[in-house]
Amino acid sequence: MAKILIKGGRVISPAQKLDDICDVLIEKGKITAIGKKLDSKGTEVIDASGKVVTPGLVDIHVHLRDPGLEYKEDIASGTLSAVTGGFTAVACMPNTDPVNDSQTVTSYILKKAADEGHCRVFPIASITKGLDGESLTEMGELRALGVYAVSDDGKPVSNPQLMRRAMEYAKPFGLTITSHAEDLDLVGSGVMNEGPVSTELGLKGIPWVSEDSATAREVMLAEFTGAHLHVAHVSTKGSIDIVRQAKKRGVNVTCEAAPHHFTLTDDAVRGYNTNAKMNPPLRSEEDREAVRQGIADGTVDAIATDHAPHHIDEKNVEFSIAMNGIVGLETALPLTLKLVEEGVIDLPKAVALLTCGPAESLGLPVGQLEVGGAADITVIDPNLEWTVEAQKLASKSKNTPFDGWQMKGAAVCTIVAGKIAYKRG
Amino acid sequence: MSFTHKHILGIEQLAKEDIKLILDTADAFKEVNSREIKKVPTLRGKTIINAFFEASTRTRLSFEIAGKRLSADTVNISGSTSSVVKGETLEDTAKNIEAMSPDIIVIRHGHSGSPHYLAERVGCSVINAGDGTHEHPSQALLDLMTMREHKGSIEGLEVAIVGDIAHSRVVRSNIYALSKMGARVRLCGPGTMLPIGIERLGNVEVCTDMREAIKDADVVMMLRIQMERQSNIMIPSLREYARFYGLNPTNLLLAKPDAIVMHPGPMNRGVEISSVVADGVQNVILDQVENGVAVRMALLYLVSGVESMQTK
Numbered sequence: 001m002a003k004i005l006i007k008g009g010r011v012i013s014p015a016q017k018l019d020d021i022c023d024v025l026i027e028k029g030k031i032t033a034i035g036k037k038l039d040s041k042g043t044e045v046i047d048a049s050g051k052v053v054t055p056g057l058v059d060i061h062v063h064l065r066d067p068g069l070e071y072k073e074d075i076a077s078g079t080l081s082a083v084t085g086g087f088t089a090v091a092c093m094p095n096t097d098p099v100n101d102s103q104t105v106t107s108y109i110l111k112k113a114a115d116e117g118h119c120r121v122f123p124i125a126s127i128t129k130g131l132d133g134e135s136l137t138e139m140g141e142l143r144a145l146g147v148y149a150v151s152d153d154g155k156p157v158s159n160p161q162l163m164r165r166a167m168e169y170a171k172p173f174g175l176t177i178t179s180h181a182e183d184l185d186l187v188g189s190g191v192m193n194e195g196p197v198s199t200e201l202g203l204k205g206i207p208w209v210s211e212d213s214a215t216a217r218e219v220m221l222a223e224f225t226g227a228h229l230h231v232a233h234v235s236t237k238g239s240i241d242i243v244r245q246a247k248k249r250g251v252n253v254t255c256e257a258a259p260h261h262f263t264l265t266d267d268a269v270r271g272y273n274t275n276a277k278m279n280p281p282l283r284s285e286e287d288r289e290a291v292r293q294g295i296a297d298g299t300v301d302a303i304a305t306d307h308a309p310h311h312i313d314e315k316n317v318e319f320s321i322a323m324n325g326i327v328g329l330e331t332a333l334p335l336t337l338k339l340v341e342e343g344v345i346d347l348p349k350a351v352a353l354l355t356c357g358p359a360e361s362l363g364l365p366v367g368q369l370e371v372g373g374a375a376d377i378t379v380i381d382p383n384l385e386w387t388v389e390a391q392k393l394a395s396k397s398k399n400t401p402f403d404g405w406q407m408k409g410a411a412v413c414t415i416v417a418g419k420i421a422y423k424r425g
Numbered sequence: 426m427s428f429t430h431k432h433i434l435g436i437e438q439l440a441k442e443d444i445k446l447i448l449d450t451a452d453a454f455k456e457v458n459s460r461e462i463k464k465v466p467t468l469r470g471k472t473i474i475n476a477f478f479e480a481s482t483r484t485r486l487s488f489e490i491a492g493k494r495l496s497a498d499t500v501n502i503s504g505s506t507s508s509v510v511k512g513e514t515l516e517d518t519a520k521n522i523e524a525m526s527p528d529i530i531v532i533r534h535g536h537s538g539s540p541h542y543l544a545e546r547v548g549c550s551v552i553n554a555g556d557g558t559h560e561h562p563s564q565a566l567l568d569l570m571t572m573r574e575h576k577g578s579i580e581g582l583e584v585a586i587v588g589d590i591a592h593s594r595v596v597r598s599n600i601y602a603l604s605k606m607g608a609r610v611r612l613c614g615p616g617t618m619l620p621i622g623i624e625r626l627g628n629v630e631v632c633t634d635m636r637e638a639i640k641d642a643d644v645v646m647m648l649r650i651q652m653e654r655q656s657n658i659m660i661p662s663l664r665e666y667a668r669f670y671g672l673n674p675t676n677l678l679l680a681k682p683d684a685i686v687m688h689p690g691p692m693n694r695g696v697e698i699s700s701v702v703a704d705g706v707q708n709v710i711l712d713q714v715e716n717g718v719a720v721r722m723a724l725l726y727l728v729s730g731v732e733s734m735q736t737k
Contacts, residue, residue: 196622202537202559202594205621272538318515318536320557 003027004418005040006379009048013055013369014352024053026375029418034371046413048379052347055355055369056088056119056376056416059329060362061153061178061232061256061304064090064121067108068097073309073396075109078329079118081307081395083422085329086411088376089120089359089366090307093153094131101126101137106145118421119414120376122364124149124178127166131155136166143173149362151178153232154279158184160217167227176254176362178230179218181239182280186210191320193266193281201269203319206281212238219246222253230361231255233306235280237290244299254361255294256304259328259335260401262291268401274315274322275401278308295353296344302358305332309397327395330388334407337382341408347382375418382409384424428727432544432551435560436601444602448570450723451716457494458718468497468729471528476518477554478504479535483690483714484554484563488531491721497528515539516546523547529725532556550728558592564689565598567720569606571713572644575685580607585638585680587613587670588648588697589659591620595648595689604628613638614648614670617659635670642680646687647672647697663696673699677707685709 004026011034012019018034025033025043064078073081082090092109094100100109106123113121125142127150129135139150150170156179157163163179170177187210192198194205215231219242222229234240234255243255260278265285268276276282294300308325315322333354340350359367366376390403414422428446430439439447457465473492477485485501492499502522513521515534522530529550532540537557544551555561573579584603590596590612603610604627612623613632624631632638639645650666660666672686686698686708694700702708 194621196625199591199620199622200597200626202557202597204558272541313514316514316516318534318542319538320536 003043004046004415005038005043006046006048006053006377007040009051009053009379011053011369012348012351013355014348015055015356015368016370018369019348024369024377026377026415026418029375031369031371031373031375046379050381051412052380052382054351054378054380055367056378056414057086057333057354058089058358058364058367059087059305059307059332060091060302060358060364062090062092062307062329063095063309063325064092065309066096066112067105072311075112075121076116076118077394077396078307078309079113079121081327081329081393083118083414083416084394084411085331086333086378086380086414087119087329088378088414088416088421089122089364091122091124091149091362091364093124093151094126095154099126099130100124101129101131103138103141103145106142106147110146119416120366122146122148122362124151126150127152127157127177128162133157133159133162136169139170139175140173143175147175148364149176149178149230151180151232153178153180156180156182156184156214160221163218164221164225167221167225167229171225171227174363176228176230178232178362180232181211181214181218183210183214186213192269192277193283195266195284197266197269201272208236208238208283208287211236211280212242215239215242219243219251219253223249223251226252228252233258233261233280233304234291234294234300235261235283236287240290240294240299244294247299254301255299256302256358256361257291257295257300258304258306259332260326262288262295262339263335264288264401272319273401274317274319275326275399275403277319277322277324278306278326279324292339292344295339300353302361303332303336303353304358305329309395310399311397315399326399326401327393327397329395330393331400331402331407333380333411334409337409375415377415378411379413380409381412384408384410384412386410428731431728431731432540433562433724433728434540434544434551434553436562436565436598436605437560439605441605444566444569444605447566447720447723447727448573450727451566451570451719454722454726455716455719457722458715463494464496465494466496467726468492468495471497471729472526473497473499473529473531473725474522474527475499475501475531476522477501477533479533479555481533481555483717484533487714487717488554488721491718491725494718495722495725497725515542519543519547523549529728550731552724552728555594557594559594560598561594562598563717563721563724564595565602567713567717568599568646568687569602570716570720571687571709572685574712574716575709576643579603582608582643583611583641584608584644584646585611585613585642586646586648587635587638587672589618589650590614590623591618592651593648597626599646600627600629611638611642615660615666636676636679639676640679642684644685644687645672645677645680649689649691650693650697652693667696671697671699672702674701674705677702687713690714
């Protein structure tokens with residue numbers, strides 16, 4: 001394998017407290033040197049002057065839809081979308097068909113990712129068999145296969161007794177519980193955030209208290225059991241506050257925020273736009289501001305996309321019956337950089353939220369940039385201006401509310417295990 | 426003043442002048458309904474499809490009669506007999522209807538936003554005959570026509586609307602229409618049936634006590650309590666509902682002596698409205714139904730005018 005020298009970029013790796021203009025040398029899939037003016041002899045040179053060089057980006061919340069729902073996305077297309085967006089590792093949710101509740105399905109995903117994937121794939125297994133909310137999966141064996149977290153994402157565990165036992169059981173195996181915190185009784189048949197916009201549009205609302213009360217329950221159970229809780233896609237002011245207070249008390253909790261929640265509000269639903277329909281729903285301006293505040297003050301550990309591909313036929317219908325979710329892998333980076341532009345966070349913090357932050361949230365062995373470590377690297381042009389064209393996304397699905405948006409910043413080269421997985425242009 | 430709306434999706438999109446023109450046109454058409462031969466050739470050769478994907482008697486009948494009195498060819502399809510039950514999407518249904526070259530599609534649908542969805546996908550005019558819990562523009566217009574007949578003008582009226590505000594498309598359309606025409610709206614209903622932010626839709630005051638809402642009102646509009654949709658976590662019983670949110674001869678005395686009583690129908694006698702009031706001298710409920718035909722004739726006529734102007 002050829003040597004690669006990434007030359008003259010601003011290398012930022014928050015985990016290593018590194019932020020300097022230097023070169024990075026890659027040999028045999030590993031980083032062998034980081035320093036000034038490294039010898040370029042016999043190497044393929046990537047000119048990174050004016051660019052930012054970071055650990056490969058990590059997304060701990062994606063739906064690859066494989067096995068079973070390959071008409072929406074598969075492991076090849078989903079990971080291609082990932083590297084296009086600058087991600088070198090993704091953690092995929094278990095709500096496939098069949099559900100990833102077994103060694104068989106986990107092995108299938110790992111094998112297919114190794115054979116056809118463009119980046120690293122970390123399968124998240126379910127908490128309960130078949131997402132039935134009734135009986136625990138074989139977490140010990142799943143952990144031994146390389147599962148780092150379990151989650152009943154999209155179909156939250158409603159029984160608190162079961163969640164308690166899941167946490168107690170997962171804890172000694174070092175598994176993280178990722179919770180989609182939502183009280184389904186309070187959600188009812190809601191299809192968008194409950195507020196003045198849902199009232200105006202005559203659409204059934206999902207109240208913020210359905211998320212807050214569930215987040216509070218999960219945090220209390222984590223406090224009680226001592227297990228590591230990761231709260232997925234926090235979207236409300238109340239949930240941010242609950243996690244912030246829990247962290248102050250020393251509860252073993254982390255959380256993630258999705259780009260759409262810190263970028264858009266429920267205003268985007270006007271016109272019955274089904275590409276603005278997801279769960280948790282787009283919230284109020286007050287909630288959006290609280291999520292941004294949580295990102296700024298460290299309450300939020302990771303930015304994660306909740307990349308949720310859906311076929312056009314599932315979105316080109318009346319709002320109430322459209323599927324929940326949007327694709328996010330190819331728009332997450334510029335939307336995060338927008339936070340830098342708007343002064344919410346600085347660039348190293350943005351990098352942390354996309355690399356070591358998510359990796360540490362699930363305990364994944366990625367998100368670092370250090371000599372001797374794997375050469376998972378993203379070269380970012382923070383000033384590149386481009387327009388989102390949904391039809392040109394690498395993902396199989398085109399369900400994005402950001403179609404036509406002017407973006408600034410993009411991955412120009414994504415390197416996975418020392419190999420160029422994506423090069424822009 | 427010319428009418429420029431190809432579709433009638435909601436009152437929200439209409440200006441005060443549009444509403445006034447519709448009401449004036451309806452006033453003119455009303456006379457046709459009392460003729461011996463109740464027919465004018467205005468829309469001869471036009472095809473109107475009444476696509477009712479949700480149950481309706483009054484509104485569907487009213488649109489059909491309106492179309493026929495204007496000499497249009499009207500065809501009805503309903504949810505239970507349509508290909509929707511065979512799994513066809515609304516888009517495909519719409520495209521198939523359009524392939525038969527209708528001039529106007531009148532749609533009633535259970536999902537909010539369906540007429541908007543349809544209007545983006547077909548070339549002909551679309552009239553919303555009620556979408557989910559969003560809007561019911563022709564109902565609000567016939568309500569305003571009735572109020573104007575009895576009160577002379579809409580401006581300055583105090584209109585109390587009582588009942589299940591959350592699930593009412595009639596309320597939303599009335600709030601827009603009344604606010605645009607200069608009336609004030611007072612809303613009242615059980616706490617479980619008052620949606621967040623409803624007061625932002627117009628000139629609205631939310632009252633928690635029905636007596637406060639109807640005090641000195643010019644118009645008292647009672648909403649149907651949808652008994653078939655209620656579970657017992659929204660209201661404890663119809664008995665209690667009738668006591669706190671029902672209109673009866675006693676609380677009606679709080680309204681102005683010449684107040685009119687309205688109801689979009691179908692009524693639950695003894696629940697939201699007592700029979701004494703429903704049949705009393707102040708009720709204008711059948712005037713509303715009568716005016717419904719005239720208002721719908723006006724809407725069909727006006728959107729057809731826009732259509733043919735654009736064709737020229």
